[in-house]
Amino acid sequence: MRNLLEFITKHYHWLLFAALEVFSAVLLFRYNSYQGSVWISSANAVAGKIYEWEAAVESFFSLKQVNEELTLRNFYLERQVNQLTRLYGEATGDSLSIDKGELRMLKQYNLIPAKVVSNSLEKEDNLITINRGKADGIEPDMGVVCGTGIVGVTFLVAEHYTVVLPVLNTKSRISCAIRGRGYFGYLHWQGGDPSTAFVEDIPRHARFKRGDWVETNGFSSIFPPGVLVGKIIQVYNSRDGLSYRLKVQLTTDFGRLRDVCVINDKSIAEKAKLIGVARDSLLNAGRK
Numbered sequence: 095m096r097n098l099l100e101f102i103t104k105h106y107h108w109l110l111f112a113a114l115e116v117f118s119a120v121l122l123f124r125y126n127s128y129q130g131s132v133w134i135s136s137a138n139a140v141a142g143k144i145y146e147w148e149a150a151v152e153s154f155f156s157l158k159q160v161n162e163e164l165t166l167r168n169f170y171l172e173r174q175v176n177q178l179t180r181l182y183g184e185a186t187g188d189s190l191s192i193d194k195g196e197l198r199m200l201k202q203y204n205l206i207p208a209k210v211v212s213n214s215l216e217k218e219d220n221l222i223t224i225n226r227g228k229a230d231g232i233e234p235d236m237g238v239v240c241g242t243g244i245v246g247v248t249f250l251v252a253e254h255y256t257v258v259l260p261v262l263n264t265k266s267r268i269s270c271a272i273r274g275r276g277y278f279g280y281l282h283w284q285g286g287d288p289s290t291a292f293v294e295d296i297p298r299h300a301r302f303k304r305g306d307w308v309e310t311n312g313f314s315s316i317f318p319p320g321v322l323v324g325k326i327i328q329v330y331n332s333r334d335g336l337s338y339r340l341k342v343q344l345t346t347d348f349g350r351l352r353d354v355c356v357i358n359d360k361s362i363a364e365k366a367k368l369i370g371v372a373r374d375s376l377l378n379a380g381r382k
Contacts, residue, residue, distance in 0.1 A: 204358040206230055210351050211255070215288045219265060222246065222258040224354060232256050235316060237357040243322035243345035244268065244281075244310065245354050256356075262288050262348055270323050271311035272302050272340075278311045281323060281342070288348050291324070296338040304329065308342050317357065 208224040226232050228251055238245040238258050246260035247268070259266055262283050270293060271278035277300035283291040293308055306326045312319025328341035 204231075206232060206356040206358055208256075208354050208356060210354060213348065213351060215262060215348055218263075218285045220260055220262045220348075221249070222260050222351070224256050224258060224356075225254070226356065227252045227254045227256050229253050231358055232356050236359075237317040237321075238354050239317075239321055239357060240346055240351060240354045242347070243324070244317065245346055245348075245351065247316055248356060258354075260348065261291055261344065261346070268317070268323075269311055269313045270308050272296070272300070272326070273307040273309050275300065275302050275306065277302065278313070279337075279340075281308075289344055290327070291342055291344055293323075293326075293340040293342055294332070294337070296340055298337060300338065302326065308340070316359075318359070 206226055208226040208230075210222055211225050212221075212223040214220045214222075222238075222245070224238075232248055232251055234248055234251055236248040238248060238260075244261060246258045246263070246266060248256050249259040250257040261268065261281060264283060264285060266281070266283060268281040269278060270281050272293075277296055279293045279295040281291055282294050296302075304326050308323040308326060310317040310319055310321040310323065322345050324342035324344040326340050327343045330339040330341065331337075332339050
């Protein structure tokens with residue numbers, strides 16, 4: 095208290111000057127219309143700029159949520175476009191075999207958004223780690239996608255983190271098909287260029303061309319049908335000459351991969367149970 099009184103006594107003339115200036119400004123802007131309008135305009139401009147900065151800061155810190163929502167939305171839109179294209183083909187008399195119930199299949203997939211926390215491109219057996227795990231409902235052998243296409247399959251699952259076996263791993267095998275053609279094979283990466291992979295075992299009688307799209311065929315319980323894989327850029331014969339080998343330009347840019355979604359198929363348990371029953375039946379029949 096003593097220090098405060100000493101400060102006021104020492105600098106009272108400056109404090110008095112500041113108080114008079116404030117009082118004069120109040121009188122000036124309050125009782126003069128022109129000066130008042132200038133003050134209001136200036137105050138609004140300053141306040142608007144402050145609000146603009148505040149909005150920019152909030153927007154920056156909300157980018158994480160926005161990216162997750164965009165990834166989910168892109169995946170759903172891609173699936174809807176694929177299914178609507180097939181339905182349109184049926185309505186116009188296209189010879190494609192189309193299932194109208196495929197649009198309803200979207201409802202059985204629960205997408206779990208996740209962030210990539212580590213990734214590699216230069217190895218033969220690359221792995222991706224995401225920041226979601228058992229606590230978020232993730233289990234092994236679930237499909238992982240991003241807004242532009244396929245990413246990989248969950249491999250090792252901890253409580254809060256998951257290791258993903260991506261397309262860019264020589265041990266990865268993902269069933270896929272040529273869009274609109276019906277011919278299927280499996281996607282395999284052999285190292286090297288992270289932007290391309292190969293589709294193996296396409297039958298010799300298959301009819302297709304460079305530029306056709308490759309997508310998942312839905313034969314497994316991991317990926318739904320119609321998830322984009324890539325575009326055919328080159329056609330080769332297999333080593334035994336009995337099938338084609340397609341070089342595919344992948345739609346997923348693994349070098350910029352940040353936001354992904356894990357596909358939790360509600361029917362996986364039912365499919366797995368059915369496969370187990372069928373396998374047991376075959377084993378029992380073989381023993382007899």
